[in-house]
Amino acid sequence: MSKRSKSLIGLLVSLMAILVIAACSNDENANGEGEDTNDEDVTLDIFSWRSGDTEEFNEIISAFKEEHPTINVNFDPTTAPEYDSALNTQLSTETGADIFFVRPFALGKNIFDAGHLETISEGDIASMENVADIQKDIYTSEDGEVYAVPFNYVSYGFLYNKTMFEENGWEEPETWDDFFTLMEQIKATDVTPLALGTADGWVVDEIVASGFYPSFVDGEEWRQGMIDGDNKLTDPEYVSFLDGLTNWPDYMPNNFEGIGYVDSLQQFMAENAAIWVTGSWALTDIDADELNFDLDMFASPVVNKGDKRWVGFNGGAGLGINSNSEHKEEAKIFLDWLMSNDAQSMIANLLPGQFPAADVSIDQIESEVNRKWLEVGGEDGENYATGLAFEVFNGGDPTLGTLQIENITALLAGELSPEEAAENMQNGLESWYEPFK
Amino acid sequence: MVKFKKGILLFILPAFVIYSGFMLIPLILSMRVSFYEYAGIGEMVFVGLDNFKKLLFDPLYSERFFNAVGNTFEFFGYTMLFQNVTALLLALALTRGLKLTALFRTIIFIPVTLSILMIGFVWRLILNPNIGVLNQFLEKVGLDSLAHAWLGSEALVLPVITIVNAWHYTGLMVMLFVAGIQSIPEERFEAARIDGANSWNIFRHIIIPPLIPIIGIVTIMTYMGVFNQFDLVYAMVGTTGGPNYGADVLGTFFYRTAFGGSGGQMPQMGLGAAIATMTFLFIATAVALLFYLNHIRAKGEAK
Numbered sequence: 001m002s003k004r005s006k007s008l009i010g011l012l013v014s015l016m017a018i019l020v021i022a023a024c025s026n027d028e029n030a031n032g033e034g035e036d037t038n039d040e041d042v043t044l045d046i047f048s049w050r051s052g053d054t055e056e057f058n059e060i061i062s063a064f065k066e067e068h069p070t071i072n073v074n075f076d077p078t079t080a081p082e083y084d085s086a087l088n089t090q091l092s093t094e095t096g097a098d099i100f101f102v103r104p105f106a107l108g109k110n111i112f113d114a115g116h117l118e119t120i121s122e123g124d125i126a127s128m129e130n131v132a133d134i135q136k137d138i139y140t141s142e143d144g145e146v147y148a149v150p151f152n153y154v155s156y157g158f159l160y161n162k163t164m165f166e167e168n169g170w171e172e173p174e175t176w177d178d179f180f181t182l183m184e185q186i187k188a189t190d191v192t193p194l195a196l197g198t199a200d201g202w203v204v205d206e207i208v209a210s211g212f213y214p215s216f217v218d219g220e221e222w223r224q225g226m227i228d229g230d231n232k233l234t235d236p237e238y239v240s241f242l243d244g245l246t247n248w249p250d251y252m253p254n255n256f257e258g259i260g261y262v263d264s265l266q267q268f269m270a271e272n273a274a275i276w277v278t279g280s281w282a283l284t285d286i287d288a289d290e291l292n293f294d295l296d297m298f299a300s301p302v303v304n305k306g307d308k309r310w311v312g313f314n315g316g317a318g319l320g321i322n323s324n325s326e327h328k329e330e331a332k333i334f335l336d337w338l339m340s341n342d343a344q345s346m347i348a349n350l351l352p353g354q355f356p357a358a359d360v361s362i363d364q365i366e367s368e369v370n371r372k373w374l375e376v377g378g379e380d381g382e383n384y385a386t387g388l389a390f391e392v393f394n395g396g397d398p399t400l401g402t403l404q405i406e407n408i409t410a411l412l413a414g415e416l417s418p419e420e421a422a423e424n425m426q427n428g429l430e431s432w433y434e435p436f437k
Numbered sequence: 438m439v440k441f442k443k444g445i446l447l448f449i450l451p452a453f454v455i456y457s458g459f460m461l462i463p464l465i466l467s468m469r470v471s472f473y474e475y476a477g478i479g480e481m482v483f484v485g486l487d488n489f490k491k492l493l494f495d496p497l498y499s500e501r502f503f504n505a506v507g508n509t510f511e512f513f514g515y516t517m518l519f520q521n522v523t524a525l526l527l528a529l530a531l532t533r534g535l536k537l538t539a540l541f542r543t544i545i546f547i548p549v550t551l552s553i554l555m556i557g558f559v560w561r562l563i564l565n566p567n568i569g570v571l572n573q574f575l576e577k578v579g580l581d582s583l584a585h586a587w588l589g590s591e592a593l594v595l596p597v598i599t600i601v602n603a604w605h606y607t608g609l610m611v612m613l614f615v616a617g618i619q620s621i622p623e624e625r626f627e628a629a630r631i632d633g634a635n636s637w638n639i640f641r642h643i644i645i646p647p648l649i650p651i652i653g654i655v656t657i658m659t660y661m662g663v664f665n666q667f668d669l670v671y672a673m674v675g676t677t678g679g680p681n682y683g684a685d686v687l688g689t690f691f692y693r694t695a696f697g698g699s700g701g702q703m704p705q706m707g708l709g710a711a712i713a714t715m716t717f718l719f720i721a722t723a724v725a726l727l728f729y730l731n732h733i734r735a736k737g738e739a740k
Contacts, residue, residue, distance in 0.1 A: 081676075085696045088477040110703065114479035125587065201677040206702055219666055255566030257589025257680055263565060272567075394701030398497060401700030405677065412681075431497070 019334040020271040043072040049083035056350040068169040080248035098325040102148040104315020112147040118321040119145045127339035130358035133258035138315040148318030157209025160275045163254035163293035172298040179301045193251035195273035197259020201405040209404040210387025214310035216241035219385040229435025233426040283353030313384035330424045396432035471710035488711035505690040513663045520603035528614030548607035557672020591683035617651040
């Protein structure tokens with residue numbers, strides 16, 4: 001080989017090496033943009049999956065800025081489906097934001113276990129004392145370390161067209177029997193009773209399966225028993241929940257197999273359906289000013305009159321501090337302010353249905369339906385029952401979430417009986433969950 | 438034999454560096470991940486061939502994997518039928534010197550230029566079971582019984598998506614076929630007609646033989662497109678692959694596994710990389726086969 005071709009190959013190899021190094025090294029500048037307008041100013045970046053809430057967040061931030069003029073905060077969201085992979089990439093290349101949204105339970109703990117989250121104590125963030133223990137538990141490790149500030153949470157229920165209800169003299173149901181009587185009444189008027197479809201898997205998993213099982217099994221205690229391995233999905237209580245669901249398709253739109261979350265929202269807004277089966281965040285998704293009717297909600301009905309009225313609950317979102325951040329002190333100041341009473345009541349009104357985790361007194365909330373949805377949870381959140389899948393049963397493969405999508409969709413389509421669906425789900429969990437073995 | 442000129446290397450260099458940097462190295466790195474257990478964050482644990490074993494033999498994953506492979510081949514079959522046969526017929530019509538040929542050629546090509554997410558969105562509206570144009574039309578003309586939840590039925594969802602996909606790309610294939618047909622010398626058609634050949638004979642013996650290389654290219658392009666298919670399925674039914682995985686192709690199965698998210702699933706990058714590697718093998722085998730067939734054909738012609 002001649003000298004020239006040797007040097008050529010040398011050049012080639014070194015060029016490739018440069019490319020590899022460039023690809024692997026961290027983009028140091030990513031955190032630096034727009035930073036430090038003078039020596040004392042600091043900019044905090046917040047990474048979130050709520051891209052629809054940017055306007056509201058900027059309002060929150062400008063209120064913060066009035067009290068802390070030297071700290072700039074920059075809300076930098078992405079879309080929900082992209083969030084987890086984007087966050088993982090940022091964290092493993094050390095370009096993560098100073099503060100980022102933390103998923104409840106297992107997904108968030110995964111990030112803490114990988115060492116990317118600062119632990120949080122009341123010593124650092126005094127206003128954490130406003131937060132109820134049930135909220136802190138969502139973001140607490142096995143060793144009792146809290147790794148995120150509980151920011152908000154959502155619960156499930158039925159949002160209905162109040163104007164239509166009043167015109168027809170329909171009433172909110174208390175028991176499931178009342179519920180189906182109401183369904184018949186609505187159906188007789190040619191309006192679809194329930195805006196709900198199974199095209200989006202997460203609607204089945206999150207809203208249907210997590211939202212309405214608690215009233216059949218009497219809530220948290222049963223769920224705890226299931227975690228301990230004492231209760232099973234094949235127990236008659238849970239099967240009776242599935243059995244009740246088999247009545248729903250009669251009151252859902254035609255071809256509901258092809259209807260997704262957004263279709264249901266449109267159907268409800270266009271007054272083609274009387275009730276939207278959804279979660280409290282719907283109050284942010286729906287633009288109340290554009291509606292020609294009043295909104296109201298009722299929580300999951302109960303089996304027998306006088307039973308405790310459980311409300312299906314989801315962890316919502318926490319805010320964590322990047323353990324790699326250069327501005328941890330400022331991040332703590334911001335989170336402390338964010339959890340203070342004034343900020344929390346402001347957030348409660350800006351983001352209806354995404355309930356603040358800290359104590360906010362009910363009369364500070366302006367919108368009536370927002371207030372009602374919060375009140376059904378009970379004064380200290382004692383009516384909340386966490387969705388079955390969230391805490392531990394999404395931690396193995398197959399996840400309960402996946403099992404719920406597969407089996408409850410088939411149940412609603414009439415392809416499985418309640419017993420078969422329960423058995424499939426139980427078998428799926430027994431294949432990996434230790435206490436069941 | 439042409440003498441090898443070392444200077445040529447210099448011309449290959451830029452393309453080679455860019456190709457390696459953005460294709461070859463990432464490809465090899467991603468194959469490496471398939472030997473690890475990795476949640477996208479935290480530790481990577483070397484597990485050897487475990488991910489491939491899971492994919493092929495553990496019913497929890499193999500059922501999904503073979504379902505996705507089956508759906509991908511079905512997608513390929515439907516696309517060959519709906520897209521390429523249609524494209525060939527349209528190309529024949531467009532090369533007969535009829536009126537308005539140029540206009541129709543443009544119209545047929547327009548969908549190719551549209552963004553895939555827009556196509557997914559618009560078609561979802563058209564196919565919406567209650568407010569969609571298609572079902573409303575069927576009801577208006579009294580064919581209520583034909584109105585379906587097009588994307589909600591396990592049996593229909595895959596054919597429906599392939600039809601939308603065909604609608605999108607037919608124009609491109611038409612162009613390839615038109616170019617092929619137009620490159621056939623006019624004298625051959627004349628000679629055939631003088632010999633009394635009918636349309637079928639002209640098609641079978643004059644048009645098809647010179648089109649074979651183009652049919653090969655169209656087939657391999659379709660095959661590669663189908664094995665990389667993700668965007669349209671994602672835009673129309675999301676990452677869960679439609680009702681009961683009826684439209685779950687390798688692309689959506691990969692996305693769901695590698696990045697998690699649906700049904701509370703944790704990301705499993707290692708297993709995802711194993712799926713991507715298998716997809717690569719499917720494509721590589723087919724391309725190698727095509728090269729081999731081309732080679733044989735070229736040899737045959739040279740004789």
